[in-house]
Amino acid sequence: MGSQPATENLLYLGVDGGGTKCRAILVDQNNQVIGEGNGGPANPYHGVARALESIVNASDNALRSAGLKPEDKSRIVAGLGLAGxxxxxxxxxxKQWDHPYYAQYLTTDLHIACVAAHSQDDGAVIVSGTGSCGFAHVGNxxxxxxxxxxxxxxxxxxxxMGLECIKAVxxxxxELGPKTAMTELVAEQLQARGIMIVERLSGAKSSDYAKMAPLVFTAAEQGDEIALKIVQEGAKYLTDVARRLWELNPPRMAMLGGVSQRIVDWMDKDIAEKMSKPLNQPEFGAVHYARSRFETELKAVAE
Amino acid sequence: MGSQPATENLLYLGVDGGGTKCRAILVDQNNQVIGEGNGGPANPYHGVARALESIVNASDNALRSAGLKPEDKSRIVAGLGLAGxxxxxxxxxxKQWDHPYYAQYLTTDLHIACVAAHSQDDGAVIVSGTGSCGFAHVGNxxxxxxxxxxxxxxxxxxxxMGLECIKAVxxxxxELGPKTAMTELVAEQLQARGIMIVERLSGAKSSDYAKMAPLVFTAAEQGDEIALKIVQEGAKYLTDVARRLWELNPPRMAMLGGVSQRIVDWMDKDIAEKMSKPLNQPEFGAVHYARSRFETELKAVAE
Structure with missing residues (x-):
């Protein structure tokens, strides 16, 4: 940590970095948003150099939209929440990157999403979007x-869900598995049947498979047994995840991601009813995380 | 089809083209192997230009090893059995490629493997190697x-098997699934546990997953319930494939591929006992296929 800028001149940057893009917000000492910016893919699992470049781009864009210059990065306390x-x-x-900020605090995208969802350090989230996972933070x-x-x-x-759907179709x-209504729904959506489905999905990414999740719900709601099995297996797993997370006694739990609103209806009722509404977007969690870590360190130095 | 070379000057080329390499043999009118050659990846699904280049390289290498020149490709009746x-x-x-041969006959790698396994046009094969599939050809x-x-x-x-193993581990x-002995076996093989397994398998290909199949068999043989479920599900599928193929009344059925010798023991007994030994390597099937198609066409012209 450097020592040039007085702490009253510091700004806080929150970055939410995922596989397709990253989003940054810049807030002042009074927690007012003064700038916003976007950057490219920022999951270091798919390339560290690319991810760091995207983060710097998003920071520069956020500074620019606040009427500041790239040099002002040295006034920034940055919170990075990154996938991967x-x-x-x-x-x-x-963590060891020679970053251009006054200070940098690194954690996972999941952690900042959790902090944001609850507007506090402690809580739990279950994500069901393109991917899925569970996360809880309570005390240490x-x-x-x-x-x-x-x-x-x-x-x-x-x-x-999309992959299980295609496997069943x-x-x-x-004629080596049971008939399923998803066959017609996939034929409609991909304009393909049998081996042509394989051709259509050549090089498909996880996000392409995720586009088939809605038709699995549709078939399940119509009583298709194979679709029901997929939805129920997915919902059971997320229920099990929630039960494991509740063992840590988080104050709140929320579900995030594009699939969560539909799959929550299939989860165990006692678990589904205890879900709270997420309060903020993940980048606000990154700001909260950086600020609370930074202030704790300042206090420790002062004591 | 051109008309320059007298049919007694013709040579037959058999090419077995897969995702990592292709293999060619050159035989004379008396079915004697006079040359052999290898080439690079030849699955057009992963790149048509690359596949065609690999096939030409393998042909040239086969001609060279027979003491012939690349120009002699115009004397060749080629049988191509390609993945993809x-x-x-x-x-x-x-099929529509402007090929350099006297004549070209195209079919799948699976078809020539089948012809080779039975030394005749008709038969059935089940492949269980890195991938799996079933094929039968009877009459038309x-x-x-x-x-x-x-x-x-x-x-x-x-x-x-490898993917199912990693999912279970x-x-x-x-602690969201049952304990399995495969956890220790994977830790030994990959020198990784938990999230480190994900790191170790970053960018893994299907052949990397296939390297874990032997440990699934090992765990199953020791009575591990999760490994048993994987092996039994795999064996049941291959049994179902075999029953569907027998409905076509092929004269023989054989199992091919690196996993087949272990998984056949877990298939239904009546099906396993009816499996025959494969007689020849796939590239011989490509020669057989090209020759029989070519001679049928010659006869048709003569009539």
Whole structure:
């Protein structure tokens, strides 16, 4: 940590970095948003150099939108919440980066999403979007479940539902599995059947598979047994994740991600009813995280 | 088809083209092997230009090893058995290629493996190697089952077993799934546990997952319930594939691929006992296929 700017001149930057883009907000001492900026992909798992470049771009854009200059990065206390840094070696690389900020605090995208959802340090979140995972932070303890990525894990996520759907449709097409209503729904959505589905999905990313999640819900709601099995297996996994997270006694728990609003209806009732509404966007959690860590350190120095 | 070389000057080339390499043999009118050659990846699904280049390289190498020149390609009746051409658009592209041979006959790698395994046009094969699939050809009918690729299908293959193994081990590590003996076996093989497994498998190919199949068999043989479930599900799928193929009444059925010798012991007994030994390597099937198609066409012209 440097020593040039007086702490009253400091600004706080919150960065939410994911696989396709990163988003930054800049707030002043009074927690007022004075700038915003976007950058490219920022998951170091898919390239460290690219991720750091995206973060700097997003910072510069946020400074520019606040009428400040790139040099003002030296006045910034930055909170970075990045996908991929749950992998220890990547955490270390980004942590040791020769960053351009006054101070940098690094954690996972999951952690800042959790802080943001609850507007406080402690809480728990379950994400069911393209991927899935669970996270809780209580006191000095934190627990991450899942976050293994596609196709290794991510049960109950959109990508997982889409992949299970295609597997079932291909078995149906070979007459080696039960008939499923998803066959017609996939044929409509992809304009393809049987081996042509394989061609259509050549090079497909997890986000492409996630586009098929809605049709799995549709088929399940119509009583299709195979679709029901997929939705129920996904919902059971997320229920199990929630039960494990509640063991840590977080004050609140919220569900995040594009699939969460539909799958929560299939989860155990006692668990679904205890879910709270997420309060803020993840980048606000990154600001909160950086600020609270920074102020704790200042206090420790002063004592 | 050109008309320059007298048919007694013709040579037959058999090419077995897969995702990592292709292999060619050159035989004379008396079916004697006079040359052999290898080339690079030849699955047009991963790049048409690259596949065609690999095939030409393998042909040139085979001609050279027979003491002939690249120009002698115009004396060749070529049989190409390629992975990936079960996808209709890729079949059409390679079929319409401006090839350098006297004549070209194109089919799938699966078809020539089948012809080779039985030394005759008709038969059935089940492949369980890195991937899995079933194929039968009887009279004018043929049937392909599976061959959907990783991770969409390939149940009962090495890559599928490896992926299911890792999924189970990650659930065990999160205490969200049953304990399995595979956890220790994977820790030994990958020198990794929990989230470190995800790091170790970053960018892993289907062949990397297939390397974990042997430890699934080991755990299953020791009575591990999760490993048993994986092996039994794989074996049941391959049994179902075999039953569907027998419906076409092929004269023989054989199992091919690195996993087949272990998984056959877990398949239904009546099906396992009816498996025959494969007689020849796939490239011989490509020669047989090209020659029989060419001679049929010659006869048709003569009549």
């Amino acid at each position: 840094v749950n992998v220890p070696s990547l955490y270390t690389i980004v 303890e934190s627990l991450t479940l899942g976050a293994h990525g596609f196709p290794l894990g991510d049960i109950g996520s959109g990508a997982w 291909l078995l149906d097409s070979d | 051409v079960n996808v209709p658009s890729l079949y059409t592209i390679v 009918e043929s049937l392909t089952l599976g061959a959907h690729g990783f991770p969409l299908g390939d149940i009962g293959s090495g890559a599928w 990650l659930l065990d590590s999160d």
